[in-house]
Amino acid sequence: MFFNLGFLHARNSKDPTVGVFGNTAHPFQTVMALSIWRCMLNRSAARWHLHRSLSLYNSSHGFNEEEIKNKLAPFTGGSVTLVKRENGIAELCIDNPARMNAFTGTMMIELMERVRDLENWQEGKGLIVYGAENTFCSGSDLNAVKAITNSQDGIKMCMLMQNTLTRLLRLPLISVALVQGKALGGGAELCTACDFRLMTEDSEIRFVHKHMGLVPGWGGATRLIHLIGSRHALKLLSSALRVHPKYALNIGLVDEILSCGADGPLAEAQKWIASYTKGAADVNRAVKKVIASGREKLIEDSLRTEKDIFGTVWGGPANMQALSKGTKHN
Numbered sequence: 001m002f003f004n005l006g007f008l009h010a011r012n013s014k015d016p017t018v019g020v021f022g023n024t025a026h027p028f029q030t031v032m033a034l035s036i037w038r039c040m041l042n043r044s045a046a047r048w049h050l051h052r053s054l055s056l057y058n059s060s061h062g063f064n065e066e067e068i069k070n071k072l073a074p075f076t077g078g079s080v081t082l083v084k085r086e087n088g089i090a091e092l093c094i095d096n097p098a099r100m101n102a103f104t105g106t107m108m109i110e111l112m113e114r115v116r117d118l119e120n121w122q123e124g125k126g127l128i129v130y131g132a133e134n135t136f137c138s139g140s141d142l143n144a145v146k147a148i149t150n151s152q153d154g155i156k157m158c159m160l161m162q163n164t165l166t167r168l169l170r171l172p173l174i175s176v177a178l179v180q181g182k183a184l185g186g187g188a189e190l191c192t193a194c195d196f197r198l199m200t201e202d203s204e205i206r207f208v209h210k211h212m213g214l215v216p217g218w219g220g221a222t223r224l225i226h227l228i229g230s231r232h233a234l235k236l237l238s239s240a241l242r243v244h245p246k247y248a249l250n251i252g253l254v255d256e257i258l259s260c261g262a263d264g265p266l267a268e269a270q271k272w273i274a275s276y277t278k279g280a281a282d283v284n285r286a287v288k289k290v291i292a293s294g295r296e297k298l299i300e301d302s303l304r305t306e307k308d309i310f311g312t313v314w315g316g317p318a319n320m321q322a323l324s325k326g327t328k329h330n
């Protein structure tokens with residue numbers, strides 16, 4: 001019988017019509033098999049859809065990842081390091097202090113690899129992105145920029161960075177950019193690829209692209225409009241304004257100004273993120289997933305994805321524990 005699937009067969013049976021309930025297929029058994037099969041199909045379709053939607057550009061858009069990686073690889077220096085803590089919070093460090101943490105070619109490739117690593121970190125709940133030696137990031141390495149000035153290569157680099165930063169923002173982790181010192185050009189774009197931004201008192205975010213004869217290309221303009229609206233975004237891009245913490249807070253670009261505690265800004269950021277990442281990893285990840293899908297998709301698509309994600313936590317361990325404890329929220 002077609003619906004009497006292999007996974008329901010009695011272990012020793014060689015007859016495909018023999019199910020776990022007896023020797024021949026019963027209508028109830030068929031309905032059960034069908035419903036389990038449908039459920040499995042729906043779940044794997046949802047997983048496939050979620051995975052496929054991670055990257056923006058692939059070969060169907062004329063994007064060849066290996067080709068642009070080969071172009072970027074000769075521009076070396078600096079690194080992007082990742083530390084995954086036992087509390088489920090990871091720290092991603094943009095580390096090239098000799099060039100104010102500018103992104104060399106190899107750092108762009110490393111960032112992509114670190115983001116892929118984080119996509120597979122099942123215990124993860126949160127992420128802090130920061131720059132080495134008390135400054136955030138001065139954008140792309142101008143040495144690399146000068147060497148790849150033709151627009152085709154520029155567009156390929158832009159596709160790679162958009163893929164990476166889109167995947168960063170879509171991670172099932174609550175992410176926060178800790179902006180100390182300067183976030184300039186691509187550095188300003190990077191900080192918009194996190195869910196939240198924290199600034200220290202002496203820091204600034206500045207979209208300097210116009211002064212470079214450019215516009216953002218790493219997805220920063222699109223994300224900025226979503227964050228602060230097109231009116232404020234236009235002001236920031238057209239004037240290359242230095243955005244200081246108070247102004248950033250006023251226009252909703254940042255979430256908090258960190259007062260520098262004795263333990264330093266990274267420890268402050270850890271404390272800040274801890275209040276949003278309490279509890280089981282799977283529930284935290286589901287919370288982030290519903291928000292990530294909701295902020296990008298049309299409402300009907302988003303509602304369907306929300307339903308799929310809901311299905312992953314409903315009746316799960318954290319849900320059952322809360323029900324059995326009779327949890328109250330007063």
Ligand SMILES: CCC(=O)SCCNC(=O)CCNC(=O)[C@H](O)C(C)(C)COP(=O)(O)OP(=O)(O)OC[C@H]1O[C@@H](n2cnc3c(N)ncnc32)[C@H](O)[C@@H]1OP(=O)(O)O
Nearest residue numbers: 098099100102138139140141142143184185186187208212
């Ligand atoms: C996606 C599009 C983009 O991101 S385009 C790139 C946008 N970024 C820029 O144009 C930043 C240019 N740099 C600056 O404005 C200044 O260097 C800033 C970051 C304000 C720091 O100034 P200041 O504190 O006076 O230090 P400094 O100029 O002496 O810099 C220290 C060393 O770092 C270097 N540096 C800095 N930024 C970059 C960069 N983006 N690419 C390559 N190198 C960079 C400086 O050249 C300087 O190096 P050196 O000590 O002179 O060898």
